[in-house]
Every structure is written in C-alpha cells, then in structure tokens.
Amino acid sequence: MTTHSPDRQAFTRSAPVRLWEDGFAQDPYRYYDELRAQGPVGWAELAPGVPAYVVTERRAALDLLHDTETFSHDPRPWESTVADDSPVLGMMRWRPNTLFADGAAHVRYRSTLIDTFDRIEPHDLRARVHRAVRVLVGRMGPKGEADLVGEFARPLMALVFNNLFGLPDSQSDRLDGALGKMMEGGAEAAEGEAEFGGYVLELIGAKAERRGDDLPSWLLDHPAGLTPEEVTWQVFLTLGAGHEPTANLVSNALSRILGNPLYYSTLTSGARPVTDAVVEVLHHETPLANYGIHYARNPVSFHGTWIRAAVPVVVSYGALAHFAEQEVTSGRHPKDASHLSWSAGPHACPVRQHTLLIATEAIERLTQWLPDLEPVLPRARLTWRPGPFHRSLTSLPVRFSPRSPDQPGVPS
Template identity: 80%
Template sequence: MSAQQSFTAAAPVRLWEDGFARNPHGYYAALRAQGPVGWAELAPDTPAYVVTERRAALDVLRDVEAFSHDPRGWEATVPADSPLLGMMRWRPNALFSDGDAHLRYRTSLIDVFDLIEPHDLRALVHRAVRLLVDRFGPRGEADLVADFARPLMALVFNNLFGLPDSQGDRLDEGLLKMMEGGALAAEGEAEYADYVLRLVAAKVAERGEDLPSMLLDHPAGLTPEEVTWQVFLTLGAGYEPTANLVSNALSRILGNSLYYSTLTSGARPVMDAVVEVLHHETPLANYGVYYARRPVPLHGTRVRPAVPVVVSFGALGLFAEREAGGGRRDGDAAHLSWGAGPHACPVRHHALLVATEAIERLTQWLPDLDPVLPRDRLDWRPGPFHRSLNSLPVRFTPRSPDRPGGSS
C-alpha cells in the first residue's frame, strides 16, 4: 500500500454494530491498527474516516483551510432516510457553520451563557437533585440513568431554556431516539425539532428570563429561525452528553468501593471521576465530524471530500494514555473531549459544574449507594456517536431529602 493509503480494499470497522457499545476499545484498536486514520462505517454502507491519533486529530480540529464543518456535500451522497441525518444533517447553527457565520453564532451563544451566574446554575442543580431524590429516595432503589441523570438534565435545561418541569419527558424521548442513530432516529429528530420550534415560538410571542429570549434580543440580530437552530444545538448538546457524563462517572465511582469511600468522605474530589470519564468513556465518543474541502493528505491517508472525517475522542483518550507510558495525565492533557480550535466546546465549564454538583449532591443525600450489577455487566446504548448507559440500578438505605445521609 502506498504512503497515501487507499481504503477501497480495507474492511471498514462497523461502529453501528451492537458489539461496539459492548466493547468500544476493541473497535478502536482495530481502527488504530490501520494507522492514525482508520476506515469505518457509521451506518450500513455509510463510510467515514476515523482519526485515532492525537496529532492527526489536532491537525483536523485546527486547520480551517483544509477542513469544514459543513456536511452538505456529504448529505447529497446519502439516502434521504439515512439514520445518521438526525445528528449530521446541515443546519444554520454554530456546529455546522464555518467562517463569519460560525463566529456570529458562536459569539452569541457564548455571550448568553456567560450571563448564567455559577451560583444560580448550582442552585438549579441542587433543586433538581432534591426533587428527584424526593421521588425515589423512599423506595431504597433507583436506576441512576432513568431516575436521576436524564430527568435531572431535563429539569436543569428546561429551566434554563424557559420551560416547565412537566415538559421533561418529551425532551428526553426525542433525544434518546435521535442520538442512537437507529431505526427511530428520524422520529426522534422530528419530535425534538417540534419541541424546539414550539419553545422558540413561545419566546418570540413573549420573552422570559431564559436563554432563547436572550438569543432573540442579542445584538447579533439572529432571526427567530436562527435562534431555533441555536437552541436545537445547545439544548441537545447540553442535555444528552451531560446526562451521560453524570451516569458514566457514577458507574465508575460505584464500581470501585475504595474510590467511592474517598469521594463520600471528601478526601477526593468528584472532578477526578469526571476527568476519568473524559479519558476513558467520554459521552460524545465520535462526534467531532469534519469534511475535507478538497482531497488532502492526513498522516498517511489521502482524505476525499464528501466523506466524514470523524475525530474519535473516545479513542484519543485511550491511546494518549498508552503513549504516555501508562502514566496518568492531569486535566485535559490526555483527551480532547471538549474539542480544540475554533469549534472547541464554548460552554465546557457549565457542563462540568452541572455534572460535578449533581454527583456531589446525590452522594451527600445517599452516601451508601450500592450497585446492583458489577460494572462489566452494565448495558450500554447502541450508536456510533456516544458512550451511554441504558441503566445503572442501585440500592440504598431509604431516605428523604429532608434527612440526607449522615443526619440523625
């Protein structure tokens, strides 16, 4: 094979298989065996390049001249009923734009999120945890995905976006279907889009103290349609990955009793567990999607236009630690879960605050959480983009939020 590899004869690694959810590291190893840029399928007969090496990833993330976030060239090559379109189709928002349009959308989002005071966001999380523990605490058992992580995000993000608590189930159901990229993806996309359209229409009619209203009134002069697509992006990008970050971190904490005891005693910060998840089980494992503007060489592979180039944040954390000799790196040194370059996550600090506060508050109320299943028997949701648990069943001493763990 020449230095500029052709993948036409290579068997693609099928990230849409159920086996990927059970053993992603095995699939990443198969991709890495092909070199820094592997050949995969995101859905049947839908190929993609997958970047598994840090230097190659940074070249993609930072090179705006060679790589674009605009998927319309790729869209023209896939069937109209492709299950990937819910997550990958072009929309006029910060994720799928380049240049001046991207800067306009991104700046408006940063500006309005900067108006959220950390103490207000912390209070929202505390309120949500209290409401949820009040529901399942007296039972002495819960599923920390269905009963905690996902409804917690519905409560927090509906509040930020100006909807009542009662709307949480509709938000959750649409995003679940869309994220998995399976047979129900189009249905989920339609449900979620309807949710957002109704939300923005309500704010156009009557402003409130919420993010959509602030976007509508931002000096950038976004139209209601543009605001709709920024909300579509940020509500989904805030809700789904942060819910998975919480549940993935809880699964790691509860799977190690010594680790759990150091957290509940305060000897070790929850942030350590969150950073471990970003290294090993990052929630959006394969959603750094770019497109070559022209045929370009990328670390031994000649990348063609109209074929997705997926930066695998899931693979990067795993292999970066191995390349460091197995030693632990602090902070973000060994992962790129927040991206890099112009499209790096603009609200990472908000997501980290929500996740860490949620876990800290839950373990304060319920310090004796006991997993029902060992970690290697937990069930993971299918789909090429995310790393997400189906459930995390636990038992604990029945309690009310009025009597948190440790009180007499």
C-alpha cells in the same frame, strides 16, 4: 497542510469497521484497535452504507481540528449523497448554527452562545442543579433502589435544561425521550429528530411572542440580530449538546465511582473532590465518543490517508482516550496527557465550565442525599446504549437506605 497526489497504497482500504453494530456499544475498544491498525486515520461505517474516515491518533486529531482551510464543518455536499432515511442524519444534517458553520458565520453564531451563557451566574446554575436533584431524590429516595441513568442522570439534565430554557418540569420526559432516540442513530432516529425539532419550534414560537428570563429569549434579543430560524437551530444544538453528553458524563462518572468502593469512600468523606472523578471520565471514557465531524473541501492526503471530499472525517475522542490509557498502563507516558473531550480549535466547546459545574454538583448533591449508594451489578455487567456517537449506559441500578427529602439531616 502539505498535499500531494495519492500513491497506489493510499487508495487501499481495509473493510470498513462497522460502528453501528451492536457489539460496538458493549466493547468499543476492539473496534478502536481495528481502526488504529489501519493507521492514524481508519475507514469505518457510521450506519449501513454510510462510510467515514475516523481519526484515532492525537496529532492527526489536533491537525484536523485546527485546519480550517482544508476542512469544513458544512455537511451539505455529503448530505446530498445520503438517503433521506439515514439514521445518522439527525446528528449530522446541516442546520444554520455554530456547529455546522465556518468562518464569519461560525464566529457570529458562537459569540451569541458565549454571551448568552455568560449571563448565567455559577451560583444560579448551582441552585438549579440542587433543585433538580431534590426533585429526583424525592421521587426515588423512599424506594431504597433506583436506576441512576433513567431515574437520575437523564431526567436531571432534562429538568436543568428545561429550566434554563424557560420550560416547565412537565416537559422533561418529552425532551429526554426525543433526544435519546436521535442520539442512538437507530430505527427511531428520524422520529426522535422530528419530535425534538417540534419541541424546539414550539419553544421558540412561545418565546418570540412573549420573552422570559431564559436562554431563548436572550438569544432572540442578542445584538447579533439572529432570525427566529437561526435562534431555533442554535437552541436545537445547545439543548441537544447540553442534555445528552452531560447526562452520559454524570452516569459514566457514577458508574466508575461506585465500581470502586475505596474511591467512593474518599469522595463521600471529602478527602477527594468529585471533580477528579468527572475529569477521569473525560480522560478515559468520554461521553461523546465519536464526533467532531469535518469534510475535506477538496481531496487531500492527510496523515498517510487519501481523504475524499464530501466524506465525513470523524474525530474518535473515545479512541484517543483508549490509546492514551494504554500508554499509561504500559508505563509509556504520553507526551501530552490532556484529553480532547472538549474538542479543540475554533469549534472547541464554548461552555465547558457550565458542563463541569452541572456534573460535579449533581454527583456531590446526590451522594450527600444518599451516602450509601451501592451498585447492584459489577461494572463489567453493565450494558451500553447502541449508536456510533456516544458512550452511554443503558442503566445503572443501585440500592441505598430509603430516604425522603423532609427527613432530618438531609441537605437543605
């Protein structure tokens, strides 16, 4: 990357765009427009007093994601500048796992995840999803109404991931609650981080004493020789990254499907695959809206902005999707229509196929069980959970004809 001394204009910044405000959750696009008005890299706050650069232009994002010499994933220099009670630390604090590592350490951690998830056969993962859907439909089906966020998408991920990680269904609510608090980055973020950390520590402690046919046990026995502490933080990452964004992917897709009756009918009739709806969300309403966090190793000029060292540089996948959609709507087709929801470069998501399978199977199975789902509210009246990192519905109320799992004609 070409660097040079900053000129006077490079130091001039607008007031930071406050991504922690309540208004951001309901209308993030106004905030993205404010950021883009500053150029390819805007100036924002992730929490009160926690500034960050936010990349809103595709070329700049790709340059950042591929430039491992200029930028690092290690947050420790930044972490030393942040108050201990900062609500975003739960999502950004350094831990010895693949997300916060560079170079050889990153390759080592990443290889263990790829190898471990490769042991999960697609038919096995599909069966786990089907089982979880059956459990949840058994709870909500007879009522004829449900919240597809609180009663389906989020508990579904807790059931599936607990099953993969060797924990009983009874622990699902505990996992879901802890992750929800941590992800929102609000007043309860530290409590959620502590609860989730305790959850993972108990899990690894149990697996260290007695192995099972599950992901933590495979990580503990991987030839890379991870220590129990390293396995703990690999599991901390994969449980969090698997549960929360995938739950949002499912609920965001369902809200878009149900908000368009014609679209919904093509899916339930089989004329159009559910995969189309899931990919549409990844293009236009990505569930992990702002993350991919990097830190400049040294001060550097980057796409017209002087980047200070030890200040977060965030990729706004939500903004990239927003501006790509604007180009399509206005008749200007982007040069590259592919989305970056899986990130790019050496830190791109290593388990995207597993995520897609879980999301598509969950939606397909749900609509087979309950084919006449009808939204209670128009999509414009739905509300969104606060937090700078995600695009996550608060609830998705629906009604349908009551149905029970033992009723004739339901899926097996």
